[in-house]
Amino acid sequence: MERTLIIFKPDCIKRKLEGKVLDIFLSKGFNLKACKMMKLDMDILSRHYDHLKDMPFFPGIVDFMTSDNVMVLVFEAENAISKARELLGPTDSKKADKGTIRGDFGTDMRMNVCHASDSVESAEREIANFFLPEEIF
Template sequence: MDKTFIIFKPDCMEKGLVGQVLARFEAAGFSLVGAKMIQLTSEKLREHYAHVADKPFYPEIENFMSSRPVVVAALKGEGVVAKVRELLGPTDSTKAPQGTIRGDFGTDMMVNVVHASDSDENAKIELARFFEESEIYG
């Protein structure tokens, strides 16, 4: 079975949507195999967003993502990476159709409820970045 990495972003936490969003993932047949609440640090965010950390907009991402504790999670299921991204809709919430998580709950390109791994390879990297092996059950 495949696994993916999820961050329930600060807007998701602020609006109390973690349960609703997780319920959508579970209804789609995915299992929660790891979860914890953490405060994202500058160091962890620079590592996670290394591909854009040198861009002029990066400080805004860091400020937003560190604005409150978040929940990080590991989901397991057949084809979970692609299917979760389909459930989320486009990264830009303004372009996400109703019925998708971002279309229903997101605001814009950054305030978009959930981060999800974009490939099987990145899922492995991101899971290892945020979880010890002993923290994932399945």
């Protein structure tokens, strides 16, 4: 069993898609281990996107990710990381097939409904960035 961090981004929340997206994950065998609604700030985003903070597009990411609340979730499943990324489709929603979350609900590279961990190491780091150990069930 593996854990992954998923963030329902501001576009997901603004468009009231969180119930639909959560249902997709649950119906595909993911077990919800933690969930919280948050308003992100520069501190947590700098840690989360540490690998991007020197890129010229980072301020745009911050503007978008602080534009509304987000839902941060920890899911557990067999091969959760690859399974979640397959369910979401490519980062660029314009390139995502219909039947994937981003293909059905995303609009572009940034407004792509969800963030998902890309490796076991990233998942561990990202989960620790958003949740205390006692918040995960």
